[in-house]
Amino acid sequence: MTREFLKMHGLGNDFVVIDARNTPYQPSEAEVRAIANRRTGVGCDQFIVLEPSDAPGASGFMRIRNADGGEVGACGNASRCVGWLLMEESGGDRVTFQTAAGLLHASRADNGRITVDMGPARLDWSEVPLAGPADTLRVEAVAHAGYAGPVAVSMGNPHAVFFVDDVDAVPLDDIGAALEHHPFFPERANIEFAQILSPTSIRMRVWERGAGITQACGSGSCATQVAAVRRGLTERKADVILDGGTLTIEWTEDNRVLMTGPVAVSFSGRLSAGL
Numbered sequence: 590m591t592r593e594f595l596k597m598h599g600l601g602n603d604f605v606v607i608d609a610r611n612t613p614y615q616p617s618e619a620e621v622r623a624i625a626n627r628r629t630g631v632g633c634d635q636f637i638v639l640e641p642s643d644a645p646g647a648s649g650f651m652r653i654r655n656a657d658g659g660e661v662g663a664c665g666n667a668s669r670c671v672g673w674l675l676m677e678e679s680g681g682d683r684v685t686f687q688t689a690a691g692l693l694h695a696s697r698a699d700n701g702r703i704t705v706d707m708g709p710a711r712l713d714w715s716e717v718p719l720a721g722p723a724d725t726l727r728v729e730a731v732a733h734a735g736y737a738g739p740v741a742v743s744m745g746n747p748h749a750v751f752f753v754d755d756v757d758a759v760p761l762d763d764i765g766a767a768l769e770h771h772p773f774f775p776e777r778a779n780i781e782f783a784q785i786l787s788p789t790s791i792r793m794r795v796w797e798r799g800a801g802i803t804q805a806c807g808s809g810s811c812a813t814q815v816a817a818v819r820r821g822l823t824e825r826k827a828d829v830i831l832d833g834g835t836l837t838i839e840w841t842e843d844n845r846v847l848m849t850g851p852v853a854v855s856f857s858g859r860l861s862a863g864l
Protein backbone atom coordinates (compact mmCIF):
# COMPACT_ATOMS: atom_id res chain seq x y z
CA MET A 590 0.00 0.00 0.00
CA THR A 591 1.36 3.47 -0.80
CA ARG A 592 0.81 6.39 1.56
CA GLU A 593 -0.29 9.95 0.96
CA PHE A 594 2.00 12.60 2.40
CA LEU A 595 2.22 16.35 2.79
CA LYS A 596 5.52 18.15 2.33
CA MET A 597 5.66 21.06 4.79
CA HIS A 598 8.30 23.36 6.19
CA GLY A 599 8.93 25.92 8.88
CA LEU A 600 11.52 28.48 7.70
CA GLY A 601 13.03 25.90 5.34
CA ASN A 602 13.33 23.15 7.97
CA ASP A 603 11.35 20.60 5.96
CA PHE A 604 9.14 17.64 6.74
CA VAL A 605 7.29 14.76 5.19
CA VAL A 606 4.05 14.49 7.18
CA ILE A 607 1.92 11.35 7.11
CA ASP A 608 -1.49 11.03 8.73
CA ALA A 609 -1.65 7.57 10.32
CA ARG A 610 -4.55 8.23 12.67
CA ASN A 611 -6.74 5.74 10.81
CA THR A 612 -4.19 3.39 9.24
CA PRO A 613 -1.13 2.52 11.34
CA TYR A 614 2.28 3.21 9.79
CA GLN A 615 5.60 2.31 11.40
CA PRO A 616 8.37 2.52 8.80
CA SER A 617 11.79 1.08 9.60
CA GLU A 618 14.87 3.30 9.97
CA ALA A 619 15.95 2.28 6.46
CA GLU A 620 12.53 3.26 5.04
CA VAL A 621 12.68 6.68 6.72
CA ARG A 622 16.17 7.24 5.35
CA ALA A 623 14.95 6.32 1.85
CA ILE A 624 12.03 8.78 2.04
CA ALA A 625 14.28 11.53 3.46
CA ASN A 626 16.91 11.07 0.74
CA ARG A 627 17.03 14.29 -1.32
CA ARG A 628 18.10 12.57 -4.57
CA THR A 629 16.06 9.38 -4.61
CA GLY A 630 13.28 10.01 -2.08
CA VAL A 631 11.01 12.95 -1.24
CA GLY A 632 13.67 14.70 0.84
CA CYS A 633 13.24 16.11 4.34
CA ASP A 634 15.07 16.98 7.54
CA GLN A 635 12.44 15.24 9.69
CA PHE A 636 9.78 12.63 9.03
CA ILE A 637 6.54 13.15 10.96
CA VAL A 638 3.79 10.58 11.54
CA LEU A 639 0.54 11.75 13.11
CA GLU A 640 -0.91 8.86 15.14
CA PRO A 641 -3.94 8.50 17.41
CA SER A 642 -3.45 9.63 21.03
CA ASP A 643 -5.20 8.39 24.16
CA ALA A 644 -4.08 11.43 26.20
CA PRO A 645 -7.12 13.38 27.42
CA GLY A 646 -7.72 16.45 25.24
CA ALA A 647 -5.06 15.54 22.66
CA SER A 648 -5.99 15.53 18.96
CA GLY A 649 -3.18 13.22 17.99
CA PHE A 650 0.34 11.98 18.72
CA MET A 651 3.18 13.51 16.69
CA ARG A 652 5.96 10.95 16.18
CA ILE A 653 9.24 12.58 15.09
CA ARG A 654 12.03 10.86 13.20
CA ASN A 655 15.23 12.52 11.99
CA ALA A 656 16.44 12.09 8.40
CA ASP A 657 18.78 9.36 9.70
CA GLY A 658 15.72 7.36 10.85
CA GLY A 659 16.21 7.86 14.61
CA GLU A 660 13.22 8.80 16.76
CA VAL A 661 13.44 11.99 18.87
CA GLY A 662 11.37 13.82 21.47
CA ALA A 663 10.91 17.31 20.04
CA CYS A 664 10.76 19.32 16.84
CA GLY A 665 9.61 22.91 17.16
CA ASN A 666 9.11 23.73 13.49
CA ALA A 667 7.16 20.52 12.85
CA SER A 668 5.07 21.23 15.95
CA ARG A 669 3.87 24.48 14.38
CA CYS A 670 3.08 22.62 11.14
CA VAL A 671 1.15 19.85 12.89
CA GLY A 672 -0.61 22.37 15.15
CA TRP A 673 -1.69 24.32 12.06
CA LEU A 674 -2.91 21.16 10.29
CA LEU A 675 -5.00 20.11 13.29
CA MET A 676 -6.49 23.62 13.68
CA GLU A 677 -7.35 23.74 9.96
CA GLU A 678 -9.08 20.39 10.40
CA SER A 679 -11.09 21.43 13.48
CA GLY A 680 -11.65 25.07 12.47
CA GLY A 681 -10.46 26.06 15.97
CA ASP A 682 -7.86 28.54 17.15
CA ARG A 683 -6.03 26.26 19.54
CA VAL A 684 -5.16 22.59 19.77
CA THR A 685 -3.35 20.16 22.04
CA PHE A 686 -1.36 17.20 20.77
CA GLN A 687 1.04 14.69 22.24
CA THR A 688 4.73 14.04 21.59
CA ALA A 689 7.22 11.65 23.17
CA ALA A 690 8.33 14.58 25.37
CA GLY A 691 4.82 15.52 26.55
CA LEU A 692 1.70 17.47 25.56
CA LEU A 693 2.10 20.57 23.38
CA HIS A 694 -0.40 23.42 22.98
CA ALA A 695 -0.56 25.35 19.70
CA SER A 696 -2.58 28.46 18.87
CA ARG A 697 -2.99 30.97 16.05
CA ALA A 698 -0.94 34.18 16.28
CA ASP A 699 -0.68 37.28 14.05
CA ASN A 700 -0.04 37.19 10.28
CA GLY A 701 -0.86 33.49 9.94
CA ARG A 702 1.89 32.57 12.37
CA ILE A 703 1.48 29.78 14.91
CA THR A 704 2.54 29.80 18.56
CA VAL A 705 3.52 26.57 20.28
CA ASP A 706 4.04 26.33 24.02
CA MET A 707 7.12 24.10 23.89
CA GLY A 708 6.86 23.36 27.60
CA PRO A 709 9.58 23.78 30.20
CA ALA A 710 13.29 24.14 29.56
CA ARG A 711 15.09 21.37 31.42
CA LEU A 712 18.36 22.62 32.87
CA ASP A 713 19.81 19.88 35.03
CA TRP A 714 22.75 17.95 33.51
CA SER A 715 20.88 14.66 33.95
CA GLU A 716 17.89 15.94 31.96
CA VAL A 717 19.87 17.10 28.90
CA PRO A 718 21.47 14.50 29.34
CA LEU A 719 25.19 15.00 29.85
CA ALA A 720 27.55 12.13 30.62
CA GLY A 721 28.16 13.30 34.18
CA PRO A 722 27.57 16.10 36.69
CA ALA A 723 28.33 19.52 35.18
CA ASP A 724 27.17 23.12 35.35
CA THR A 725 24.87 23.42 32.31
CA LEU A 726 25.52 27.16 32.19
CA ARG A 727 29.04 26.51 30.91
CA VAL A 728 29.90 22.94 29.97
CA GLU A 729 33.68 23.20 29.85
CA ALA A 730 34.03 19.50 28.98
CA VAL A 731 32.59 20.33 25.53
CA ALA A 732 34.76 23.38 24.76
CA HIS A 733 35.99 22.66 21.24
CA ALA A 734 38.19 24.13 18.52
CA GLY A 735 38.72 27.35 20.46
CA TYR A 736 35.02 27.79 21.28
CA ALA A 737 34.30 28.20 25.02
CA GLY A 738 31.99 25.74 26.81
CA PRO A 739 28.33 25.90 25.66
CA VAL A 740 25.10 26.20 27.63
CA ALA A 741 23.29 22.84 27.69
CA VAL A 742 19.48 22.78 27.59
CA SER A 743 16.85 20.13 26.97
CA MET A 744 13.66 21.18 25.20
CA GLY A 745 12.57 17.53 25.17
CA ASN A 746 15.71 17.00 23.05
CA PRO A 747 19.34 17.85 23.82
CA HIS A 748 20.93 21.15 22.78
CA ALA A 749 24.33 22.77 23.27
CA VAL A 750 24.47 26.53 22.60
CA PHE A 751 27.84 28.18 21.90
CA PHE A 752 27.99 31.99 22.03
CA VAL A 753 30.39 33.56 19.52
CA ASP A 754 31.24 37.02 18.19
CA ASP A 755 30.68 36.15 14.51
CA VAL A 756 28.36 33.26 13.77
CA ASP A 757 29.05 33.36 10.03
CA ALA A 758 32.74 32.65 10.65
CA VAL A 759 31.97 29.31 12.37
CA PRO A 760 33.00 26.31 10.18
CA LEU A 761 29.83 24.40 11.08
CA ASP A 762 30.30 21.90 8.25
CA ASP A 763 33.68 20.90 9.67
CA ILE A 764 32.93 20.78 13.42
CA GLY A 765 29.18 20.01 13.62
CA ALA A 766 29.40 16.23 13.43
CA ALA A 767 32.20 16.00 16.01
CA LEU A 768 30.22 18.12 18.46
CA GLU A 769 26.97 16.20 17.85
CA HIS A 770 28.85 13.00 18.71
CA HIS A 771 30.94 14.42 21.58
CA PRO A 772 31.32 11.74 24.28
CA PHE A 773 29.87 14.12 26.90
CA PHE A 774 26.47 13.83 25.07
CA PRO A 775 25.34 10.22 25.63
CA GLU A 776 22.28 10.76 23.37
CA ARG A 777 24.22 13.03 20.98
CA ALA A 778 23.08 16.67 20.73
CA ASN A 779 21.83 19.45 18.49
CA ILE A 780 24.52 22.13 18.19
CA GLU A 781 23.74 25.85 18.02
CA PHE A 782 26.14 28.76 17.42
CA ALA A 783 24.65 32.09 18.44
CA GLN A 784 25.66 35.74 18.17
CA ILE A 785 23.91 38.38 20.26
CA LEU A 786 22.81 41.30 18.06
CA SER A 787 20.84 43.20 20.71
CA PRO A 788 18.93 42.43 23.95
CA THR A 789 15.98 41.34 21.77
CA SER A 790 17.72 39.78 18.78
CA ILE A 791 20.00 36.77 18.27
CA ARG A 792 21.52 35.39 15.07
CA MET A 793 21.82 31.59 15.21
CA ARG A 794 23.05 28.75 12.97
CA VAL A 795 22.37 25.11 13.73
CA TRP A 796 23.78 21.64 13.21
CA GLU A 797 20.95 19.21 13.96
CA ARG A 798 21.43 15.77 15.43
CA GLY A 799 20.50 13.22 12.78
CA ALA A 800 20.10 15.80 10.01
CA GLY A 801 23.18 18.06 9.82
CA ILE A 802 22.95 21.75 8.93
CA THR A 803 19.34 22.89 8.52
CA GLN A 804 17.81 26.23 7.61
CA ALA A 805 16.11 26.54 11.01
CA CYS A 806 15.51 24.65 14.24
CA GLY A 807 12.55 25.56 16.46
CA SER A 808 13.61 23.68 19.58
CA GLY A 809 17.16 24.99 18.98
CA SER A 810 15.83 28.55 18.88
CA CYS A 811 14.04 27.94 22.19
CA ALA A 812 17.22 26.49 23.69
CA THR A 813 19.24 29.46 22.39
CA GLN A 814 16.91 32.04 23.91
CA VAL A 815 16.88 30.17 27.24
CA ALA A 816 20.69 30.02 27.14
CA ALA A 817 20.95 33.73 26.34
CA VAL A 818 18.66 34.69 29.22
CA ARG A 819 20.58 32.41 31.59
CA ARG A 820 23.84 34.14 30.58
CA GLY A 821 22.20 37.58 31.05
CA LEU A 822 22.54 38.42 27.35
CA THR A 823 18.92 39.04 26.27
CA GLU A 824 15.52 39.97 27.60
CA ARG A 825 12.98 37.19 28.14
CA LYS A 826 11.47 37.72 24.69
CA ALA A 827 13.69 37.91 21.60
CA ASP A 828 13.79 37.22 17.88
CA VAL A 829 16.05 34.38 16.78
CA ILE A 830 17.26 34.99 13.21
CA LEU A 831 18.05 31.74 11.41
CA ASP A 832 19.29 31.06 7.88
CA GLY A 833 15.65 30.42 6.85
CA GLY A 834 14.00 33.34 8.67
CA THR A 835 12.98 34.54 12.12
CA LEU A 836 11.24 32.98 15.11
CA THR A 837 10.05 34.91 18.16
CA ILE A 838 10.83 33.10 21.40
CA GLU A 839 9.67 33.99 24.92
CA TRP A 840 10.88 32.22 28.05
CA THR A 841 8.26 33.03 30.69
CA GLU A 842 8.95 33.50 34.40
CA ASP A 843 7.11 30.23 35.08
CA ASN A 844 9.45 28.32 32.75
CA ARG A 845 7.33 27.91 29.62
CA VAL A 846 9.03 28.47 26.28
CA LEU A 847 6.70 30.04 23.69
CA MET A 848 7.76 29.84 20.05
CA THR A 849 5.99 31.82 17.29
CA GLY A 850 6.65 31.52 13.57
CA PRO A 851 5.30 30.64 10.14
CA VAL A 852 4.27 27.33 8.58
CA ALA A 853 4.08 26.41 4.90
CA VAL A 854 2.76 23.58 2.74
CA SER A 855 5.03 22.84 -0.24
CA PHE A 856 3.11 20.05 -1.97
CA SER A 857 1.26 16.80 -1.44
CA GLY A 858 2.00 13.43 -2.97
CA ARG A 859 1.93 9.69 -2.65
CA LEU A 860 4.96 7.58 -1.70
CA SER A 861 5.81 5.11 -4.42
CA ALA A 862 5.69 1.41 -3.53
CA GLY A 863 9.52 1.33 -3.73
CA LEU A 864 9.78 3.77 -0.83
Ligand SMILES: N[C@@H](CCC[C@H](N)C(=O)O)C(=O)O
Nearest residue numbers: 664665666746798806807808
Ligand atom coordinates in the same frame (compact mmCIF):
# COMPACT_ATOMS: atom_id res chain seq x y z
N1 LIG B 1 14.15 20.64 13.44
C1 LIG B 1 13.67 20.43 14.73
C2 LIG B 1 14.45 19.52 15.63
C3 LIG B 1 14.39 18.08 15.13
C4 LIG B 1 14.96 17.06 16.08
C5 LIG B 1 16.44 17.22 16.34
N2 LIG B 1 17.22 17.10 15.15
C6 LIG B 1 16.87 16.20 17.38
O1 LIG B 1 17.52 15.20 17.02
O2 LIG B 1 16.57 16.39 18.56
C7 LIG B 1 13.10 21.65 15.40
O3 LIG B 1 12.59 22.53 14.66
O4 LIG B 1 13.07 21.72 16.62
